[in-house]
Amino acid sequence: MARLNDHYLKLKAGYLFPEIGRRVKAFSDANPEAAKNIIRCGIGDVTEPLPAAAREAIKAAVDELGQRDTFRGYGPEQGYDFLRAAIAEGDYRSRGVEVADDEIFVSDGSKCDTGNILDIFGPGNKIAITDPVYPVYVDTNVMIGNTGDADASGAYAGIHYMPCTAENGFVPAIPEEKVDLIYLCYPNNPTGATASREALAAWVEYAGANGAIILYDAAYQAFVQDEGVPRSIYEIPGARGCAIEFRSFSKNGGFTGVRCAFTVVPKELLAETASGEKKPLHPLWARRQSTKFNSVSYPVQRGAEALYSEEGKAQIAALIDHYMGNAKLLRAACAELGLDVYGGENAPYVWVACPRGIDSWGMFDKMLTEANVVITPGAGFGAAGEGFFRISAFNSRENVEEVCRRLKAVV
Numbered sequence: 001m002a003r004l005n006d007h008y009l010k011l012k013a014g015y016l017f018p019e020i021g022r023r024v025k026a027f028s029d030a031n032p033e034a035a036k037n038i039i040r041c042g043i044g045d046v047t048e049p050l051p052a053a054a055r056e057a058i059k060a061a062v063d064e065l066g067q068r069d070t071f072r073g074y075g076p077e078q079g080y081d082f083l084r085a086a087i088a089e090g091d092y093r094s095r096g097v098e099v100a101d102d103e104i105f106v107s108d109g110s111k112c113d114t115g116n117i118l119d120i121f122g123p124g125n126k127i128a129i130t131d132p133v134y135p136v137y138v139d140t141n142v143m144i145g146n147t148g149d150a151d152a153s154g155a156y157a158g159i160h161y162m163p164c165t166a167e168n169g170f171v172p173a174i175p176e177e178k179v180d181l182i183y184l185c186y187p188n189n190p191t192g193a194t195a196s197r198e199a200l201a202a203w204v205e206y207a208g209a210n211g212a213i214i215l216y217d218a219a220y221q222a223f224v225q226d227e228g229v230p231r232s233i234y235e236i237p238g239a240r241g242c243a244i245e246f247r248s249f250s251k252n253g254g255f256t257g258v259r260c261a262f263t264v265v266p267k268e269l270l271a272e273t274a275s276g277e278k279k280p281l282h283p284l285w286a287r288r289q290s291t292k293f294n295s296v297s298y299p300v301q302r303g304a305e306a307l308y309s310e311e312g313k314a315q316i317a318a319l320i321d322h323y324m325g326n327a328k329l330l331r332a333a334c335a336e337l338g339l340d341v342y343g344g345e346n347a348p349y350v351w352v353a354c355p356r357g358i359d360s361w362g363m364f365d366k367m368l369t370e371a372n373v374v375i376t377p378g379a380g381f382g383a384a385g386e387g388f389f390r391i392s393a394f395n396s397r398e399n400v401e402e403v404c405r406r407l408k409a410v411v
Helices: 006-010 016-030 052-065 081-095 110-120 135-144 197-210 282-292 298-306 310-336 360-371 397-410
Strands: 104-107 127-131 159-163 181-185 213-217 243-248 261-264 270-272 278-280 341-343 349-353 388-392
Touching: 006 135, 016 360, 052 298, 052 310, 081 104, 081 261, 081 298, 104 110, 104 282, 110 135, 110 213, 110 243, 110 261, 110 282, 127 135, 181 197, 197 213, 278 282, 310 341, 310 349, 310 397, 360 388, 360 397
Parallel strands: 127 159, 127 181, 181 213, 213 243
Antiparallel strands: 104 261, 243 261, 270 278, 341 349, 349 388
16 A cells, blocks of 8 residues: 655644634634624735736736747746846845845745755754744644654644744744754744844854754745844845745735745855765755746746836835735734734734733634634744734725724724
């Protein structure tokens, strides 16, 4: 009989967001009238229309595919040169950060890349993960066999968990022990916190001294409002020798359903073989993508390129202003209720302490059944998320204003 991957059997229950969907469906089926009024502020999915610059570029690219002389079939697995150049210049070199065009690898999502990156790392790495955390980081390490079983709290043996609390500003302490792969996400999902230049410099110093590699998820960098907050790990001296950066067009460009992202792998980034020889990761990631991935469609890459035009940048800025305006309203509503509230200033997520006597899933149920609002329970992001809930600012202004009213009615 065919043998399955036993590591999948270690996974706890369902992935967080399908579990939320299951509970919402059960409530909706039992309460069809209330279901008509549900406002979803759980999953971080965008709601506003795709920027016009991207739409027009996609349409034009589709028309190109309708003519023999401009038709394109398979594209380069690492991404078309026009998009890689636009990214390297627009996101990095124009901000004084040196990244070469061919260090950019275009993909269909940061979620995919942060999981797939494990393909180029061998067994035996010590994994350090923040808690609370985006569940993909944990689950993909479980799937590949980098962990043992989970305990009663859901924590997996073999992972070094780094608590992120209100007391440490949701930026974890440097480990006292040696770790090999470090997952960091700033601006942070789910807490909305940011890491200072000094904090990131300390992580880069640690990684350099211990031969560790930082897997840096910067999917929300476009929402940073404070110019003093780093948008890229590569703004920190030495980071090119110890960090891989993941970015996405999902939230800033509204591409959650269109799908386009990219990963940066510097050429000087090295890791050790089993025999102790140091080898560059750049050609390994290039080989992995060439073997397992056919890149993103030509029209989508043209749409992503258009986001770097003057029109595209202005349209992105308007989208970000809209969502951050929503975050400001949500923060204010929670603060007015006397709740401890974090995030929402440089990120589109508001992280809120539950009212006294209510746990994370209890708050989820209360908001769903009494306010018909879907939030995300903090416990779904890890043990340190218990006692908190996340509200997404990705919504219409009308819906957010209504959510604020409903919050005040039930809390």
